[in-house]
Structures are given as structure tokens and as C-alpha cells.
Amino acid sequence: MHIRTHTHTEERTISSPTRQETLMRPLQEKRSRGTLSLAGQKLPLSSVLHLLILALVHHTLAFTTSPPMTRTRMSAAAAAAGDPSDPSRLRLVTNKKCPFAQKAWIALDAYYHSNGKSIQTGNGDISGSTAIAASSGGYELLEVGLYGGNGKPGWFREISPKGQVPVLWLPSGRIIIESDVILDHLTTLPEPNPLIPPSHEAYRQWQAILVPFLKTARTAIEHGDDASLFSALSQLEEQIPTPGPFLAGATFSVADCSVLPFMQRLNDKYQEVVEKAAPSLNAWYALAQKERCFQATRVGEYWMWW
Numbered sequence: 001m002h003i004r005t006h007t008h009t010e011e012r013t014i015s016s017p018t019r020q021e022t023l024m025r026p027l028q029e030k031r032s033r034g035t036l037s038l039a040g041q042k043l044p045l046s047s048v049l050h051l052l053i054l055a056l057v058h059h060t061l062a063f064t065t066s067p068p069m070t071r072t073r074m075s076a077a078a079a080a081a082g083d084p085s086d087p088s089r090l091r092l093v094t095n096k097k098c099p100f101a102q103k104a105w106i107a108l109d110a111y112y113h114s115n116g117k118s119i120q121t122g123n124g125d126i127s128g129s130t131a132i133a134a135s136s137g138g139y140e141l142l143e144v145g146l147y148g149g150n151g152k153p154g155w156f157r158e159i160s161p162k163g164q165v166p167v168l169w170l171p172s173g174r175i176i177i178e179s180d181v182i183l184d185h186l187t188t189l190p191e192p193n194p195l196i197p198p199s200h201e202a203y204r205q206w207q208a209i210l211v212p213f214l215k216t217a218r219t220a221i222e223h224g225d226d227a228s229l230f231s232a233l234s235q236l237e238e239q240i241p242t243p244g245p246f247l248a249g250a251t252f253s254v255a256d257c258s259v260l261p262f263m264q265r266l267n268d269k270y271q272e273v274v275e276k277a278a279p280s281l282n283a284w285y286a287l288a289q290k291e292r293c294f295q296a297t298r299v300g301e302y303w304m305w306w
Contacts, residue, residue: 198249
């Protein structure tokens, strides 16, 4: 039997009898007083109809249901390309210099540290080998190079065709790309979950205002235009959705994770401008930077541009 899809057009091209036809033939040939003869045995009509329905359901599922993207399938592809990691763990593929990747790293550290789970760290960029720093719990951190001859190993291209970081690689095999999407996913992890924002509305507002601010700030920095940077920070200050002390309310949350990497860079290079243009934002940064999750993910060398 040759079946590609379960459509009426393609059914007419089948040369051999289908499973339904095989079941229907004896039903059409022998009928008597509420019973049907099937495979030499007389069965009540209700029983035969029940069997027929089951057969139709099985046939439909067999030819119309697409298999899910499982960890086994994804891991096989990555393993063929030299993936050095443990597929049974939650993995964050990152580059520590990237501010967008740092957003996800801060959030992961906040969640797993608060729940008393250890963290694995790995390095997959140059040699493809992994250095395991802990033996149980937590997640695995895989850093990849993005530029130069040693960047973007084959296994990374398998899971991120565009070569973007961060990538959250779930034990199920599901791949999550884009830092904001990763942050949203992390807020769904089991409680106690410190990433859940006190105000979801405030968090969404920060997601909406951060992107245009970063574009304006980048242009100002690239042109050495401190006045435009001052103006952009002043406008951001006016748009702060809650009085704080944190960005989404009374406690540190995923909202703070999303802004900290960029404020670190601005504060390091343009502290005087930040203090004058956005005093409330500067006060928030002075508080939020003390969080363990930020200190644990802070690096001395980073990419300023975003």
C-alpha cells in the first residue's frame, strides 16, 4: 500500500485495498438479524461498529499526526556535529560578552540559586570540550565563540541556524531562542520562583520601552553624542512604570534581569550622564547590582553594542 497523506484525492490513487475496505467487505457481504459475520464469526452489530470506529481512528492517527520534536531527535543531530553537553540537563548556550545572553544567565542564576541547586558550567567554543563544575542539579552553561575562526561550532549551528545567543535547550529537546522569550519561559518554572514579577503589567511595559531606547542610545553612543544619550535616558526615566524599588515592584524579578546588562554598560562608560539624566533609574541600578545573580554573571570584558 502506498499512502502519502490522508486526502480524498490521493485515496483514489491507492492500488491496494485500504484497511477500511478490508474491514468493510465482509460487512457488506453478510448481514442477518442484527448480527454480522466477520472472519467466520457472528458478532452483534454494535460490537462490529465499535471495532470499525477504532480502526478508523487508528488509521487517521497513523497518517495525519506529525511526530513531535523530541530531545532524542534533536540530540542526535547535535551529537553528530560534536555537541559536548549532557542532553538530560537544561542548557544555556551563550557568550558571556553579549548583553542579551546575560539577561538569560542572570535569570537562570537567580532561579537556581534561590532553589539551592548547583550549576554546571561548560565551554564549547574552541575545543568543543566541556568542563563540568558540579555533579548534580541546576543547569549547564555552554559558551560559544561567535566571531573568528574558532567561533560557532557545528553543533551550535544545528540548534541555532542564525547563530544567535542565547539559546535555552530544554531536556525535552525544545529549543528556545530570543532572550525575552527565554525570560518568559523561565517565569513558568515551578515555585518558589523569584523571577515572577510583582506586576506583570509593569514587566510588559519595560519590554515595550526598552527596545526603542536601546536603538536610540546605540545611535547616540556610536556618534559620540552625549546630548542625545542624555535625552534618551531622560525619556526612559519618565516612562518608568512603577515607583520601585525594583522595576516591576517590591521584589527583584525578571524585569530587572532584562535591563541590568544594559545599565551596567551605560553606568560603566557614562555614569555621569546616567546620574543626571535618570536619577531614579540610577538609584534602581545601585540597588539591583548588589543582587547575587548579577554579581555572579558580571564580566569585565563585554560588548558595548546591542
